[in-house]
Amino acid sequence: MKQTMEKEIRNTEERAHPDAGGSLLNPQKGAEILNMLKRGAEFTHELLRENEKLRYAAARLQEQNESLRKRTENAVARSEIEGMERKLRTLTEENSKLLERFSEVEKENGDFANKYVEIEQENNMLANLYISSYQLHSSLDFNEVLRIIMEIIINLIGAEQFALFLLDEKTQILKAVASEGIDLEDIPSFTVGETIIGNAVKSGESYYSEDTAAKEPLDMADPLVCIPMKITERVIGTIVVYKLFQQKDSFTKLDYELFYMLAGHAATAIFSSKLYTESERRLSTIQGFIELITK
Amino acid sequence: MSRVLIVEDSPTMVQLLVFIIKKLRDVEIDTANDGANGLKKLSEGRYDLVLTDINMPLIDGLKFVSLLRNDRSNGNRDVPVIIITTEGEESIMEEGMKLGANSYITKPVNSQRVIETVRKFINA
Numbered sequence: 420m421k422q423t424m425e426k427e428i429r430n431t432e433e434r435a436h437p438d439a440g441g442s443l444l445n446p447q448k449g450a451e452i453l454n455m456l457k458r459g460a461e462f463t464h465e466l467l468r469e470n471e472k473l474r475y476a477a478a479r480l481q482e483q484n485e486s487l488r489k490r491t492e493n494a495v496a497r498s499e500i501e502g503m504e505r506k507l508r509t510l511t512e513e514n515s516k517l518l519e520r521f522s523e524v525e526k527e528n529g530d531f532a533n534k535y536v537e538i539e540q541e542n543n544m545l546a547n548l549y550i551s552s553y554q555l556h557s558s559l560d561f562n563e564v565l566r567i568i569m570e571i572i573i574n575l576i577g578a579e580q581f582a583l584f585l586l587d588e589k590t591q592i593l594k595a596v597a598s599e600g601i602d603l604e605d606i607p608s609f610t611v612g613e614t615i616i617g618n619a620v621k622s623g624e625s626y627y628s629e630d631t632a633a634k635e636p637l638d639m640a641d642p643l644v645c646i647p648m649k650i651t652e653r654v655i656g657t658i659v660v661y662k663l664f665q666q667k668d669s670f671t672k673l674d675y676e677l678f679y680m681l682a683g684h685a686a687t688a689i690f691s692s693k694l695y696t697e698s699e700r701r702l703s704t705i706q707g708f709i710e711l712i713t714k
Numbered sequence: 715m716s717r718v719l720i721v722e723d724s725p726t727m728v729q730l731l732v733f734i735i736k737k738l739r740d741v742e743i744d745t746a747n748d749g750a751n752g753l754k755k756l757s758e759g760r761y762d763l764v765l766t767d768i769n770m771p772l773i774d775g776l777k778f779v780s781l782l783r784n785d786r787s788n789g790n791r792d793v794p795v796i797i798i799t800t801e802g803e804e805s806i807m808e809e810g811m812k813l814g815a816n817s818y819i820t821k822p823v824n825s826q827r828v829i830e831t832v833r834k835f836i837n838a
């Protein structure tokens with residue numbers, strides 16, 4: 420374009436200064452036109468330069484614009500990422516709090532389940548104890564009381580071989596009055612203060628063998644359990660267990676509670692039934708005597 | 715109302731079983747002190763469940779189950795029967811199941827186990 424312009428100006432100059440031949444314009448007019456064209460050309464040059472500058476400026480602006488756009492985009496993305504990161508942190512915190520709560524609830528559940536089992540066991544124990552003591556005091560007949568004690572030991576404790584001994588306070592001899600799984604005649608008497616049985620009666624302390632397996636062969640002086648039956652501190656006899664139906668790892672809490680209950684309640688039941696039976700016997704003797712003398 | 719019959723010679727065991735089972739809803743409990751009495755009661759009224767001891771005088775638990783299952787005239791011939799055996803007497807328990815018992819519990823009884831076993835057979 421620039422080259423085309425310059426070519427045009429040269430042609431015009433040539434036409435304004437013809438060296439030979441007749442001139443079409445006068446020289447002054449020609450110079451003016453030439454001048455005008457020159458100015459026009461300069462103006463055009465200027466315009467072109469200006470145009471160039473503008474294009475350059477536009478290009479730079481476009482670049483700037485591009486970079487700004489990119490920065491803006493980056494900024495938006497960054498802030499979005501930051502927002503998401505914040506959200507993620509919050510969610511992670513919430514999640515760990517929930518996990519904590521979950522494990523707390525799980526632990527509580529476990530505690531409740533354990534508590535429930537404990538309560539059930541307690542319930543079972545109380546039912547056994549309630550029925551036993553109720554039964555023990557339901558009769559004043561000595562033999563009936565003995566039968567009830569035996570029943571409790573068989574059914575509620577699960578003993579297969581055992582005996583009930585009563586103490587003769589004068590002779591300090593323990594004599595078997597009832598037994599299960601062993602013939603009564605085969606059971607020897609024991610002296611207070613001798614053997615495991617005699618010592619338990621002397622001290623008034625219950626004896627529990629370390630393991631619950633029956634001794635083989637059966638040794639009457641070496642029982643699994645020996646429970647002195649006491650009214651306050653006075654021992655009236657003892658319950659001696661030699662064998663359980665089922666060998667256990669150890670005696671249960673219920674076993675201990677039942678033995679403990681029997682130590683006291685069996686003693687009072689036996690004692691009062693003996694007193695009652697004796698007073699009945701005396702009464703009938705007296706009545707017989709009265710009848711005899713009033714006839 | 716579900717009717718439960720307890721056949722057991724030990725008054726202590728009867729008391730304990732009644733004490734445990736009466737806690738269930740809508741249950742009426744009847745008792746018999748041996749197998750013969752149990753069969754008599756079963757020939758008279760309707761029952762939904764029977765719990766029977768094994769060691770009893772006259773007719774023991776095994777004989778009781780056998781007689782009941784074979785008595786075509788008894789309206790309770792197919793009533794569910796739970797036998798009560800002593801811990802460690804697995805052979806007796808197996809024999810009882812063979813004769814037609816539906817389940818078993820062992821002595822010394824655990825109240826929770828009694829409740830669970832009874833609930834298998836009646837809605838209570």
Ligand SMILES: [Mg+2]
Pocket residue numbers: 722723724767768769770
């Ligand atoms: Mg029995």
